[in-house]
Amino acid sequence: MGMTMTQKILAAHAGLSSVSAGQLIEANLDLVLGNDITSPVAIHEIEKMKVDGVFDRDRIALVMDHFVPNKDIKSAQHCKCVREFACRHEISNFFDVGEMGIEHALLPEKGLTVAGDVIIGADSHTCTYGALGAFSTGVGSTDMAAGMATGKAWFKVPAAIKFTLTGKPAAWISGKDIILHIIGTIGVDGALYKSMEFVGDGISYLTMDDRFTIANMAIEAGGKNGIFPVDAAAKQYMKEHSARPYTVYEADADAVYDAEYTIDLGALKPTVAFPHLPENTKTIDEVGEIPIDQVVIGSCTNGRIEDLRTAASILKGRRVAKGVRTIVIPATQQIYLQAMEEGLLRTFIEAGAVVSTPTCGPCLGGYMGILAEHERCVSTTNRNFVGRMGHVESEIYLASPAVAAASAVTGKLSGPADVVLE
Amino acid sequence: MKTANGHVFKYGENVDTDVIIPARYLNSSNPKELAAHCMEDIDKEFIKKMSEGDIIVAGKNFGCGSSREHAPLAIKAAGVSCVIAETFARIFYRNAINIGLPIIECPEAAAAIAAGDELEVDFDTGVITDKTTGASYQGQAFPPFMQAIIDCGGLVNYINRTVV
Numbered sequence: 100m101g102m103t104m105t106q107k108i109l110a111a112h113a114g115l116s117s118v119s120a121g122q123l124i125e126a127n128l129d130l131v132l133g134n135d136i137t138s139p140v141a142i143h144e145i146e147k148m149k150v151d152g153v154f155d156r157d158r159i160a161l162v163m164d165h166f167v168p169n170k171d172i173k174s175a176q177h178c179k180c181v182r183e184f185a186c187r188h189e190i191s192n193f194f195d196v197g198e199m200g201i202e203h204a205l206l207p208e209k210g211l212t213v214a215g216d217v218i219i220g221a222d223s224h225t226c227t228y229g230a231l232g233a234f235s236t237g238v239g240s241t242d243m244a245a246g247m248a249t250g251k252a253w254f255k256v257p258a259a260i261k262f263t264l265t266g267k268p269a270a271w272i273s274g275k276d277i278i279l280h281i282i283g284t285i286g287v288d289g290a291l292y293k294s295m296e297f298v299g300d301g302i303s304y305l306t307m308d309d310r311f312t313i314a315n316m317a318i319e320a321g322g323k324n325g326i327f328p329v330d331a332a333a334k335q336y337m338k339e340h341s342a343r344p345y346t347v348y349e350a351d352a353d354a355v356y357d358a359e360y361t362i363d364l365g366a367l368k369p370t371v372a373f374p375h376l377p378e379n380t381k382t383i384d385e386v387g388e389i390p391i392d393q394v395v396i397g398s399c400t401n402g403r404i405e406d407l408r409t410a411a412s413i414l415k416g417r418r419v420a421k422g423v424r425t426i427v428i429p430a431t432q433q434i435y436l437q438a439m440e441e442g443l444l445r446t447f448i449e450a451g452a453v454v455s456t457p458t459c460g461p462c463l464g465g466y467m468g469i470l471a472e473h474e475r476c477v478s479t480t481n482r483n484f485v486g487r488m489g490h491v492e493s494e495i496y497l498a499s500p501a502v503a504a505a506s507a508v509t510g511k512l513s514g515p516a517d518v519v520l521e
Numbered sequence: 522m523k524t525a526n527g528h529v530f531k532y533g534e535n536v537d538t539d540v541i542i543p544a545r546y547l548n549s550s551n552p553k554e555l556a557a558h559c560m561e562d563i564d565k566e567f568i569k570k571m572s573e574g575d576i577i578v579a580g581k582n583f584g585c586g587s588s589r590e591h592a593p594l595a596i597k598a599a600g601v602s603c604v605i606a607e608t609f610a611r612i613f614y615r616n617a618i619n620i621g622l623p624i625i626e627c628p629e630a631a632a633a634i635a636a637g638d639e640l641e642v643d644f645d646t647g648v649i650t651d652k653t654t655g656a657s658y659q660g661q662a663f664p665p666f667m668q669a670i671i672d673c674g675g676l677v678n679y680i681n682r683t684v685v
């Protein structure tokens with residue numbers, strides 16, 4: 100029986116010639132990731148293990164991104180715990196303030212994730228690296244500890260769903276609209292335990308930033324991972340960012356899929372997820388009058404350079420509506436610098452937005468943009484659960500950078516076509 | 522192995538990790554501190570009303586969202602003896618096993634059991650008995666490798682036993 104792309108990567112890392120859905124395997128890991136929230140728990144666990152240090156100091160990445168620069172004493176203690184661990188074990192990929200970025204934007208940029216890798220991270224959006232043709236999935240802190248200690252992890256080989264993307268995306272359609280459309284179609288548990296395998300000629304029209312956004316939100320459909328074929332754009336990205344060798348895996352022609360969907364990218368409209376689940380999607384022409392209080396443009400989903408370029412193209416020469424706090428958060432130092440050099444930061448500031456140092460910040464309701472009771476935010480982040488960005492009576496509308504920027508200008512949930520007349 | 526006995530707190534579908542333990546409390550990893558805020562954003566009364574050994578019953582996709590192990594830790598530290606759901610989100614499922622919080626998938630039980638019912642759960646057989654109604658349900662047993670991890674008392678001990 101043929102294997103999917105995910106199954107082939109897992110088989111190779113388990114030293115097996117083939118695997119099938121449901122099989123339990125132990126796989127060798129190329130990278131183990133943790134952040135400032137999950138790593139302290141993992142460090143506590145690894146200290147209970149009878150192991151001598153970590154499996155490979157070059158294959159562990161610790162990124163301080165959620166609450167840094169530290170927002171309070173407790174988060175400072177957390178970072179200190181990780182910093183000391185990184186120092187003690189001479190972890191080469193420890194990224195603190197000044198070098199850090201939001202982990203899932205940072206690791207590909209640093210060249211630490213490449214095609215064919217098996218990566219676990221104690222963060223649910225670890226699935227992002229599937230954009231490069233890697234198998235990557237989120238785990239908890241104890242799994243992270245075991246991974247750091249042994250360089251291995253247990254997996255149940257996932258079954259798969261195939262998404263064939265066809266055609267050229269319609270105007271203003273980004274990776275975010277595509278993945279929100281998919282989650283709206285299959286639901287927040289539509290891919291539970293499964294791999295989401297993206298194929299089709301439409302992929303060639305998608306930038307790597309679009310693909311990172313799509314793979315990033317596989318978890319919002321319950322998926323174990325999301326994965327893209329390794330085409331010329333992916334190879335070019337890896338050539339520019341990484342010195343590590345990569346391996347290209349392709350699905351067998353007779354691979355088995357539990358379900359198949361075809362999505363005509365040319366027929367999509369800008370899509371928004373209404374509170375309080377990413378599956379509550381509406382297209383922009385169905386949203387009605389939704390006045391807003393805040394806009395957030397950032398996160399591991401949409402804090403990359405193209406996201407900022409799109410937002411800036413809408414905000415250029417315009418002002419954000421009075422009373423709409425507009426917060427722009429470049430995802431990494433490199434993206435921040437690039438946005439500065441391209442003049443995007445000036446555009447944001449002149450439009451009346453604020454620009455923050457890289458951080459997860461408001462995405463998970465940590466700080467830097469917490470919502471009060473009954474406030475509404477249009478956000479380019481990935482979750483709109485109850486209380487995710489603040490008060491339990493606040494609301495989050497998930498959207499693309501284009502919709503977020505347009506909404507900032509009009510003061511209500513709006514599509515880019517409402518603002519930019521072409 | 523052991524059994525769980527307790528009263529039911531019942532919730533709906535897609536109970537996410539942000540309502541199990543809101544991110545505003547994630548600057549702590551102390552289980553007792555986490556437990557004090559367990560389920561706060563979905564049920565403010567939960568911590569006040571529950572007693573040691575009580576059982577959570579919920580619909581599909583319990584524990585969806587973030588990978589935070591703080592979620593099962595908070596539930597376990599609050600004194601919950603077992604979570605029964607139609608299905609669990611996969612990272613929550615893994616985390617629960619790894620930290621030793623018993624969880625059982627059983628769509629029939631998740632649908633039929635009512636809030637406040639008194640349950641007995643037998644972890645050896647996966648049988649769930651509703652003592653209030655007299656009905657019983659067969660929950661899904663753990664795959665063997667997960668059973669091995671549980672038998673060792675969690676992943677840390679499992680590794681200590683197998684790797685060293």
Ligand code: SF4
Pocket residue numbers: 165201202203222224398399400458459462463480481
């Ligand atoms: S940006 Fe948001 S979703 Fe991404 S890692 Fe940070 S908190 Fe998690």
